[in-house]
Amino acid sequence: MSTRIAFLKGHGTENDFVIVPDPENAVDLPPAAVAALCDRRAGIGGDGLLHVVRSAAHPEAKDMAAEAEWFMDYRNGDGSIAEMCGNGVRVFARYLQHAGLVTEGDLAVATRGGVKTVHIAKTVSGSGSAAGDITVGMGKARLPDGEVTVSVGEHTWPARNVNMGNPHAVAFVDDLAHAGDLLSPPPFSPASAYPDGVNVEFVVDRGPRHVALRVHERGSGETRSCGTGACAVAVAAARRDGADPTVTGTPATYTVDVPGGRLVITERPDGEIEMTGPAVIVAEGTIDPQWLETAVR
Numbered sequence: 001m002s003t004r005i006a007f008l009k010g011h012g013t014e015n016d017f018v019i020v021p022d023p024e025n026a027v028d029l030p031p032a033a034v035a036a037l038c039d040r041r042a043g044i045g046g047d048g049l050l051h052v053v054r055s056a057a058h059p060e061a062k063d064m065a066a067e068a069e070w071f072m073d074y075r076n077g078d079g080s081i082a083e084m085c086g087n088g089v090r091v092f093a094r095y096l097q098h099a100g101l102v103t104e105g106d107l108a109v110a111t112r113g114g115v116k117t118v119h120i121a122k123t124v125s126g127s128g129s130a131a132g133d134i135t136v137g138m139g140k141a142r143l144p145d146g147e148v149t150v151s152v153g154e155h156t157w158p159a160r161n162v163n164m165g166n167p168h169a170v171a172f173v174d175d176l177a178h179a180g181d182l183l184s185p186p187p188f189s190p191a192s193a194y195p196d197g198v199n200v201e202f203v204v205d206r207g208p209r210h211v212a213l214r215v216h217e218r219g220s221g222e223t224r225s226c227g228t229g230a231c232a233v234a235v236a237a238a239r240r241d242g243a244d245p246t247v248t249g250t251p252a253t254y255t256v257d258v259p260g261g262r263l264v265i266t267e268r269p270d271g272e273i274e275m276t277g278p279a280v281i282v283a284e285g286t287i288d289p290q291w292l293e294t295a296v297r
Helices: 031-038 087-096 225-239 288-295
Strands: 005-012 014-019 048-054 069-074 107-111 112-120 134-140 148-153 153-163 166-174 199-207 210-217 221-223 252-258 261-267 272-277 280-287
Touching: 005 087, 014 087, 031 048, 031 069, 031 153, 031 288, 048 087, 087 107, 087 112, 087 134, 087 272, 087 280, 107 166, 134 225, 148 166, 153 225, 166 225, 199 225, 210 225, 225 252, 225 261, 225 272, 261 280, 280 288
Parallel strands: 014 048, 069 107, 166 199, 210 252
Antiparallel strands: 005 014, 005 280, 048 069, 107 112, 112 134, 134 272, 148 153, 153 166, 199 210, 210 221, 252 261, 261 272
């Protein structure tokens, strides 16, 4: 590896990412390299990495190329591969806009969780915002059968099993402090519910259709935000509140506060879920190839 690799840094409600533009899928990013880049002390730092590749150039996305030109090859901060990242899709779309590859309006993004529809809103004049919010069509939630519990220390709670293309366990608690430090994955039961691990959300109520969460993201630890987690929480809250849109025929919209900001989640009667929130590009530069080679040895 002798050529410097371009990168950007971005975040969506402070869920932050290293962005590596690589349209032709020419950059080798083994897990050790991703972990080194996401390291907050020795690397660039991020909850995950967004590898920006043309769908036609990636073996996992070729079948989606007719629907979506770009593929979000998402990696967790530890280098492991993930199916989807809701905040990541918004930041991915913001990068495409930043690079002049797309404009305001609608686009499609291929992910391992399927093709996601994205809408980049126009900047509202006088709003003080650098760019409009981004709405992502997150698809439909699946609600696997079976009881699940999660634990922190001596506390154990029932949790709702929600799959948003990646697995979530949603626990409603009295106090977000009960989640502990969330440095290690909270134990869950039964083990068969999540054979590949799980993202765990701890949730409190803030008001009508308004909740707040803390989250342990699988492969990343506690993060400032989790888009698929916010969707899973809204779905779980709607069922708890008797507001399931597939039953009532009325859309359910929840405001979800995360440590890094606020997201708005709407589930429609057909089960489709939309997530709206900000996405920001904060820096760009190049990666020293010698450093990267040394870091992954």
